[in-house]
Amino acid sequence: MLRxxxxxGLLIAFLAIVFALQNPSPITVNLLFWQFQGSLALVLLFTLALGVIAGILVCSPIVIKRNWKIASANKKIKEMKRALADQDEVMVKQEKRIKYLEENLQLENSTKNHEQTKLPE
Structure with missing residues (x-):
């Protein structure tokens, strides 16, 4: 993608140089009280640069907002993963406790059964 x-970018720069070399005719640009004289290519390239800058300024709040939302979502995901890991840990502890209690219950039941068989009637 970077390549x-x-x-x-190099292609656009090359085309701009070719354009500037082929359009050297001088023109005058008037804007309110300001007057500028320069080649047609220079004026058009300057206008293109202003358009790019305006586009970047218009898009930057959107990009910043999107990046903020992404960062916020990633933070939430991290917190939820941490909470899930904590719940998994609690669940493992509870399963161990249940297993321990079941073993004790079986041991207690087998002890009672053994005592009942020994008692004479």
């Missing part, structure tokens, strides 16, 4: 971005 594709690098190649596309």
């Amino acid at each position: 594709l971005l690098l190649i596309s």
Whole structure:
């Protein structure tokens, strides 16, 4: 992905240089009280750069919000995994306790059965 971005960036830079070399005709740009004279290519490339900057500024809040949501979701996932691990630990302890109690109950029952068989009638 990074390689594709690098190649596309170099291609755009190459095309911009070719465009600038083929369009050297001077033009005048008027904006309110400001006046600028330069080549057609320079004005168009400057306008393109302003458009890219405006696009980045418009998209940045969306990207920041998305990244914040992702971080928040990852934090929740981590907390839930921790809670699940804690519950698993409790469950293992309870299973051990149940096994222990069942063994004691069986031992107690076998002891009672053994005593009942020994008692004369």
